[in-house]
Amino acid sequence: MAGKKMKVIVLLAIPVLILGFLAFQGFKNSAAYYYSVAEVSAMELTQNKLRIKGELVKDSVDYDAQIPLLKFSLVEEGHLLPVIYNGVMPDNFTHADEIIVEGKLEASGQFQVSKLMLQCPSKYEGEE
Amino acid sequence: MINSGIACLSLALGLGVFAFGAALGGIKRKNEIWLENSRKASYGSVLFTAGAGLVLLRAFLADDFRFAYVARNSERSLPLIYKVSAFWAGQSGSLLLWLLLLSVLALVILGRKKYKRDNLDLKVTAVIHALRILFLFLLVFVTSPFEKAEVLFGDGQGLNPMLQSLGMVVHPPILFLGFSGFAVPFGLAVVALGERGKGAAWIKASRPWLLFSWLMLTMGIVTGGQWAYNELGWGGYWAWDPVENASLFPWLTATALIHALWLPVQRRYTKFWCFLLTALTFLLTIFGTFLTRSGVLDSVHAFAGGILGNIFLVVLIALAAFSFYLGLSRRNLLIGEKASQEDTSWFSKEGGILAGLVLLLLIFGAVFLGTMFPLLSRALGGREIVLDAEFYNQISVPLFLALFLILGFAPFLNKGRTNWRRLGRKIGLPGLLGLGAALLFYFRSSGHLAGSLSFGIGTFGILTHLCGLLSKFNRHKLGVALAHIGVLIMLLGISGSSIFVQDTFQSVEPGQSLQVGGYRLDYSGLRTVWGVNQHAVETTLEVYQGDKYFGEITSRKIFRQNREQPATDVGILSTFKEDLYLNLAGWQGQTAQLHVQTFALVLWIWIGSAIIYLGVIIILVPFGRLLKKLGR
Numbered sequence: 001m002a003g004k005k006m007k008v009i010v011l012l013a014i015p016v017l018i019l020g021f022l023a024f025q026g027f028k029n030s031a032a033y034y035y036s037v038a039e040v041s042a043m044e045l046t047q048n049k050l051r052i053k054g055e056l057v058k059d060s061v062d063y064d065a066q067i068p069l070l071k072f073s074l075v076e077e078g079h080l081l082p083v084i085y086n087g088v089m090p091d092n093f094t095h096a097d098e099i100i101v102e103g104k105l106e107a108s109g110q111f112q113v114s115k116l117m118l119q120c121p122s123k124y125e126g127e128e
Numbered sequence: 129m130i131n132s133g134i135a136c137l138s139l140a141l142g143l144g145v146f147a148f149g150a151a152l153g154g155i156k157r158k159n160e161i162w163l164e165n166s167r168k169a170s171y172g173s174v175l176f177t178a179g180a181g182l183v184l185l186r187a188f189l190a191d192d193f194r195f196a197y198v199a200r201n202s203e204r205s206l207p208l209i210y211k212v213s214a215f216w217a218g219q220s221g222s223l224l225l226w227l228l229l230l231s232v233l234a235l236v237i238l239g240r241k242k243y244k245r246d247n248l249d250l251k252v253t254a255v256i257h258a259l260r261i262l263f264l265f266l267l268v269f270v271t272s273p274f275e276k277a278e279v280l281f282g283d284g285q286g287l288n289p290m291l292q293s294l295g296m297v298v299h300p301p302i303l304f305l306g307f308s309g310f311a312v313p314f315g316l317a318v319v320a321l322g323e324r325g326k327g328a329a330w331i332k333a334s335r336p337w338l339l340f341s342w343l344m345l346t347m348g349i350v351t352g353g354q355w356a357y358n359e360l361g362w363g364g365y366w367a368w369d370p371v372e373n374a375s376l377f378p379w380l381t382a383t384a385l386i387h388a389l390w391l392p393v394q395r396r397y398t399k400f401w402c403f404l405l406t407a408l409t410f411l412l413t414i415f416g417t418f419l420t421r422s423g424v425l426d427s428v429h430a431f432a433g434g435i436l437g438n439i440f441l442v443v444l445i446a447l448a449a450f451s452f453y454l455g456l457s458r459r460n461l462l463i464g465e466k467a468s469q470e471d472t473s474w475f476s477k478e479g480g481i482l483a484g485l486v487l488l489l490l491i492f493g494a495v496f497l498g499t500m501f502p503l504l505s506r507a508l509g510g511r512e513i514v515l516d517a518e519f520y521n522q523i524s525v526p527l528f529l530a531l532f533l534i535l536g537f538a539p540f541l542n543k544g545r546t547n548w549r550r551l552g553r554k555i556g557l558p559g560l561l562g563l564g565a566a567l568l569f570y571f572r573s574s575g576h577l578a579g580s581l582s583f584g585i586g587t588f589g590i591l592t593h594l595c596g597l598l599s600k601f602n603r604h605k606l607g608v609a610l611a612h613i614g615v616l617i618m619l620l621g622i623s624g625s626s627i628f629v630q631d632t633f634q635s636v637e638p639g640q641s642l643q644v645g646g647y648r649l650d651y652s653g654l655r656t657v658w659g660v661n662q663h664a665v666e667t668t669l670e671v672y673q674g675d676k677y678f679g680e681i682t683s684r685k686i687f688r689q690n691r692e693q694p695a696t697d698v699g700i701l702s703t704f705k706e707d708l709y710l711n712l713a714g715w716q717g718q719t720a721q722l723h724v725q726t727f728a729l730v731l732w733i734w735i736g737s738a739i740i741y742l743g744v745i746i747i748l749v750p751f752g753r754l755l756k757k758l759g760r
Binding site: 030 | 289290361490494502511512513514515516517518519520521522523526527633635685692693694695696711713714715716719721723
């Protein structure tokens with residue numbers, strides 16, 4: 001009986017370990033840490049992926065459609081964060097109430113975005 | 129008019145509360161008069177709900193911008209179909225839509241002869257009323273669609289251009305119908321357990337409701353993905369966004385439940401599984417609403433936060449506690465005698481189903497954990513951490529593959545114990561061909577492991593199901609096989625479209641062309657098309673494959689009057705092999721920036737989903753009996 005129990009435990013342990021490993025791997029590659037604009041302006045350089053929410057400074061938007069390269073700034077409580085995004089400007093970009101960016105902080109203090117998310121006035125749709 | 133809307137909702141709420149109370153009291157005291165009154169009040173409540181719906185619909189159709197909700201979500205020049213769909217473009221309207229669908233369900237149940245015995249119709253309706261009362265309360269006191277506009281907008285503020293698409297006309301009602309449908313199996317289970325019924329009639333009675341709701345939920349999720357693919361222009365159909373995940377939660381548990389409902393009821397744990405999954409599925413539909421309405425997670429789809437979220441949270445906790453209590457206090461009814469467990473091998477139909485249930489719940493657990501991780505990490509005192517697609521793919525893909533591998537054996541697993549020798553004979557050819565498909569994919573994708581496995585497993589499963597149909601054929605078997613084959617075809621489509629992607633972004637002048645995959649696209653310039661209250665800038669490219677003309681593809685940006693924000697129509701050229709996906713990203717003069725992508729096998733996803741629908745409809749509708757009836 002004890003032998004049978006052992007067998008069940010070992011058999012269950014294998015998938016659990018595999019799952020745990022996969023979850024850990026996935027976590028390591030995808031975890032993005034939430035910071036406010038103010039916190040980012042004061043923080044030291046990190047390799048972690050960051051996720052930041054802020055309000056768009058409307059007249060900071062500089063878009064070169066040819067490359068495409070989108071530059072803008074996010075603001076929160078007086079702190080500014082310059083952001084660059086190598087991608088097409090979403091249709092509803094300038095209308096978004098709030099913008100969430102995910103990416104990495106560069107040595108220059110600029111934030112390089114890998115994923116751009118918008119919260120729109122109707123709060124119903126999104127675009128990446 | 130506004131006041132009549134408010135009056136309708138208030139009366140519906142009052143009558144709903146009365147119907148609920150009278151049903152409860154009437155059942156307890158076995159008072160026929162109360163029960164009769166409860167039935168009448170139910171009809172009344174449903175009637176006034178419909179009245180409120182009609183008032184709002186009329187306001188949309190008549191451009192009555194005295195309604196703040198209409199002014200916010202519609203405009204005079206909107207095409208008729210979008211005036212209808214603007215009904216559910218905002219928060220209170222979508223709650224009202226959900227309420228209307230619940231009311232229709234209540235009506236159907238009250239009208240069913242089968243449910244008249246022991247007043248089952250009233251009892252199940254009472255459970256639905258409980259939910260209806262919540263929605264009515266919210267609509268009357270928290271977020272009313274019948275608020276007066278403070279400032280009169282002569283022509284309305286208009287509907288968000290992105291919501292002006294066929295996808296957003298059909299996606300919300302279908303999804304809500306699926307969500308609300310799960311209330312009925314929950315009601316049946318609650319009534320059966322509440323009365324300490326020994327039988328398993330509720331399990332059998334749940335089946336058609338569950339199949340129907342599952343069908344609607346599946347359609348809702350797929351149409352949502354199609355909308356994103358056609359409308360948002362980034363070329364994807366699923367982003368593992370919290371609100372998307374929230375619709376996947378009940379889908380996963382409901383899929384498990386569908387299979388649990390066909391386990392032999394005399395098995396020891398069958399009723400336990402059925403109740404667990406019924407309650408979980410129902411709770412998760414409410415939880416999904418909580419996620420979308422509370423704003424606790426940053427989702428791109430979510431409505432702004434507010435009191436609504438808190439109310440849903442309280443209701444959710446109460447419902448979870450109630451279900452837990454019910455299950456715990458009736459555990460003797462849910463878990464059978466030890467002796468009732470026959471000697472079944474794990475290598476049997478039942479074993480396969482159980483393994484599938486566990487895998488589905490594991491997937492649910494992983495996705496749930498990932499979705500809630502921002503809250504968890506914050507609650508544990510750390511910084512909020514958000515996980516993205518990579519996490520979900522990493523953990524769910526192996527689980528899904530294991531699930532689909534088991535699915536491939538389904539047609540040849542026997543009840544009780546599987547005949548090994550027969551199984552070996554039957555799966556030889558599909559197994560070999562599956563292996564071939566996996567190897568072929570392996571070399572074509574230069575060694576993509578997960579993709580090769582999904583192709584092997586998908587091919588294997590499709591073939592075993594076809595073989596299974598050849599050896600034994602009836603309506604139920606056909607439906608099940610089609611649903612399974614549809615899922616596996618979707619698996620092939622999803623793997624193909626996420627692995628074989630080509631992408632190019634280019635600025636082109638008229639006369640220039642661009643290359644992507646095996647295609648050459650010739651750009652000849654932009655044109656402006658003027659319409660009523662809108663204009664569009666569009667381009668049509670001629671597509672060649674080698675020297676052979678392949679077709680045309682058009683993408684446009686539409687500018688609607690009074691709206692700064694344009695809407696993009698992507699161009700899609702679909703073949704069985706791949707989709708060519710064109711997005712007109714921008715322009716200066718006649719120089720256009722074009723984003724062109726190819727995604728393999730996307731069409732298979734939509735075809736697979738259609739085959740699933742067909743399969744479920746075949747299981748659900750007794751065509752033979754219907755034909756006989758017609759013949760008579």
